[in-house]
Each structure stands twice: as structure tokens, then as C-alpha cells.
Amino acid sequence: MSADPHYPEIAEYLDRAKAVIIVPQLLKAGLIIGGEGGEAVALAKRTGGGWTAPAFYTMAGGSIGLQAGAEAKRVIIAVMTDKALNKLMSNQLEVGADASISVGTVGGGVGASSVGSMEADMVTFSRSKGLFGGGSLDGTLIRPQPEKNAAYYGAGTDVKAILIDGTASNAGAASLQSALSAR
Template identity: 45%
Template sequence: MKILRKLALFATLAAALAVGQAGSAAALTPQQELVDKSRITFEKLITNYEFGELPGYLKRAKAVMIFPEIFKAGFVIGGEGGNGVLMVRDANQGWSQPAFYTLAAGSLGLQIGGQMSETVFTIMSDKALQAVLNDQMKFGGDMSIAAGPIGKGLGANTTTNLEADVYTFAKTSGLFGGVSFNGAGILRKDDWNGAYYGPGTLPQWIVIDRKVSNPNAQGLVNALAPY
């Protein structure tokens, strides 16, 4: 009888644990999922042999934007978009917590195919960072963007002449074969920032003033800390 009671108790505890785990999984918000994916993308690209100069660019950057999934697809009329995070470096406090943004663009032309890219944008100028914070960032024209060097191997760090406002490091798959972000706009996601940090939260409060924080973003902050 004692054995049966122990087995019943064990079964009850196991069921409770399973329900708790299911509840935790169900509680994963879209914002937290993006933060987790951003960390994975960053760790993947920063250690990628093809992006050996990324650490050097990152150490000179004013800020970084990480987009785990930028989708580009089209049939005659093309478009691209995805959600990502902005993080700003402070000389004394290190990297900020992430603020949420979205990238969107459309284009006309003969396009057939699809592509998904994991992308890190290194923001090199105060002008570009301010444009992001003012919700006025559009790549191309006054806001120059260029592809970061690839294929130089890990530890290259030979960056010398940084002329563009923003550099991109993108790992792509699909049929387009190249990534161009000219004409794309970066817009803040106020609803996501509010959901993650509190109603009415602005990116400035998160990345510059550092008035708010979320402990669940610490893993991403720690990933950037060495740079």
C-alpha cells in the first residue's frame, strides 16, 4: 500500500511539473522570443569564420541592430520585412537592453524568388543612431549603408577606413542571392516596447536614459558584453 501511495505521489508531482513546464512555454511572449532569437543570431554571426571582421566593427560601433529573420519575397512586386532589436553602447555602462524595431521595404521590378537573412547592422555614426531614435531611418541617400567585409577569417580585425553610417553582416538563404537594404525603413515598435517594459515606453528610455529594464533580456546583453 505504501508503494502505491508513493507511486501515486510521484505521478502527481510529475504531472504538476509537466503542467508547469507547459505553462512556462505558453508564457513565452513574441517579444521574449525575438530577444532569444536575437541572441542566437548574434552568437552565430559573431563566431562565423566568414564574418571575421564583425567583432572589430562592433567594437567601434555606436549601436547595433540585430534582425534574426528578414524575409524578402516577391513575384514582379517585391518586398521585405522583419522584426529586430536596437542596442546602444555606453562607455561606462556597456550595452543597453534591447528596444524593438521593424524593418520594411517594397520594390518594383522583375523579381521571382524568396530569401531569408539573419542580419547584424553595426551603426557607426551618431547621425544614424539619432535617426533611428527619431524614427526617421531610411537606408540610402543621406544615410549610407554598405556590406561589411566577408571571408577574412576569425580574428581578422583589420578595419581601417569606416566611411558608411551603417554596415551590414547578413547570413542569407534562398533564391535572391544578394542582400540590399537601400530604401528600407527602420521603425520603432511602440506596442512591443510597451508590452516588454511597461506602457508608453520609448526607445530613448531603454537604450539612452536606461530608465527601464527587463531581467529576461540579460542573456542578450551578456552576449554583447565582450564587444
Template identity: 45%
Template structure:
């Protein structure tokens, strides 16, 4: 066994051990590098929720949320136009149950088109509070379109945390949008909310529909824990 004591062999063994340590370290960080689009959206939804729920600009949002049947969180709705405009983005739907609390998130997309004298671009982080059973069923049935029979209104702004004097709940859906860009406000009339069945299947399993996730609660993903916990006080 004397060959183990030669300098050359000791150096080779040291290099081998260092290589194994590096490989082990890379193995530990590989899951973060492989973040899926679905998980990225869940994480961004939590960040958006925490940003808006804690903003003085949306001081009445907690009051609306506590009265809501469900909530939709869209971390990034982008609108761009020059006379003809369009908007869209991906988000999640979560439903409250009196006994079980907030559900796991189901994936949706918002799509709309518009024609008007619009020049500029706008990106918004948006929370929709769904106040009526009619609106929730429309979302679950993939028949949600703002405007007409499904009323949407902007939630109040600028009242400060703790006001929560929510009295007027005439609309089916209220929007709380934090925007950046050249538009003065956000209008969602005419926008449609559509299920992302492919994303729900990837994240929860083949054949999974929003009904299974938010109402029946047949499926779950442990990586939603931070988002669910963020909503739990409301």
C-alpha cells in the same frame, strides 16, 4: 482512524498525491509555454548574434562591432517577390555606453518595398552595425531610411576570425547578413526602420520609448540578461 488503513482509501490517497505532483510539475513548466512574442524575439536575437559573430564568413564583424555606436539584430528578414517585392521583419536596437556597456534591447521593425525583375524568396539573419551618431539619432527619432543621406554598405565577408582589419568606415551603417533563398545578395537601400512602441510598452511598461531604454536606461527586463551578456565582450 482505522479507515485510513483500508486498501480503497490508500489507493484514493495515492491517486490524489499523484495528481498534486503532476499539477505542481505542470505549474513549473507553464512559463515556458507562455513565451511572449517579445521574449521570443529577444531569444532569437541572441541566437542570431552568436551565430554570426562566431562565423568565419563574417570574420571582421567583431572589429566593426567594437567601433559601432549601436547595433541592430534582426533574426529573420523575409523578402518575397515576383516582379514586385517586399521585405520586412522585427529586430532589436542596442546602444553601447563607454561606462555602462550595452543597453537593454528596444524593439523595431524593418519595412521596405521594391519593384524590379526579381523572382524568388529570401530569408536573412542580419546584424546592422550603426557607425555614426547621425544614423543612431535617425533610428531613435523614427526617421531612418537607408539610402540617400543615410548610407548603408555590406560588411566584408570571408576574411576569417581574428582578421579584424577594419579600416574603411565611410558608411553610416554596415550590414552582415546570412541568407537562404534564391537571391544572390541583400540590398537594404530604401528600407525604413520603425519603432515598435506597442512591443516596447508590453515588455517594459506603458509609455516606454526606445530613448528611455537605450539612452536614458530608465527601464529594464531581467529576461534580457543572456542577450546583453552575449554582446558584453564587444
């Protein structure tokens, strides 16, 4: 997304963010009843600057209502408050219930939600491929993937060790950490 002409707006939020959730591909499909899901990583901002190693998460949600189509989108969620960051440490975070969310704009395909971005716990930016009418991230569950975190960092490594304590590391994460820090 850094090549997007609207990237400076995203970078502005990331400068103030407590953490970032990156979803390379969130798949969504529905016809009255819909569902969405994808894999994600979250990185927290270090006190002295830079970013922690990534923690692995999954996102999943369902919906009922006027909706039709299918789409794949890349999503960046700037975690703006300690409340949302703390909820990210739990077994699951429900978007809209546990943390308010505001929608930023990337290109012309995304509108603003009713929550002002200055007050929101999280601000989300996305780039879509496909056609989908209806829906939002409200109600989507974001859950840690303990098995993937343990496989990447070693047994017993939880999201707190990765995102808060900053004690987990893996050389494979260096390019992502550098890309976020280099803005």
C-alpha cells in the same frame, strides 16, 4: 553568427559601433515587384562599456525591378555614427536616404556596396538562406514598435529611454547584453 569564421570582422565593427540592430529573420520575396520585412532589436553602446537593453523595431521595404525568388536572412547592422543613432530615435529611419549603408561580408554570399565602410553611417552583415536575385537594403524603413517596448518595459517607455537614457531594463535581456559584451 559568432560561430561564423568571418565573425572577427563583424566584432571589429561592433567594437567601434554606437549601436547594433539585430534582425533574426528578414524575409524577402519578389518577382519584378518585391517586398521584405522582419522584426528587429536595437541596442546602444553605453558610455562606460556594455550595451543597453534592446528596443524593439520592425523593418519593411519594397522594390520594383529585375528580381526574382525568395530568401530569409539574418542581419546585423552596426550603427557607426551619431547621425544614424539619432535617426534611429525618430519615427523611422530610411536606409540609404537617412543613413548611408555599406555591406560587409559574411561568407561568400555578400558583396560590398559603393559606400566605403569607413565612411558609412551603418555597416550591414547578413547570412542568407534561399535564392534571390537583385535588391538591397536601400529604401528599407526601420521603425520603433512602441507597443512591444511598452509591453516589455512598462507603459510610457520609448526608444530614447531604452537606448539613450538607459533607464529601461528587463532581466530577459541580460543574455543578449552579455553575449554582445563578451566578444
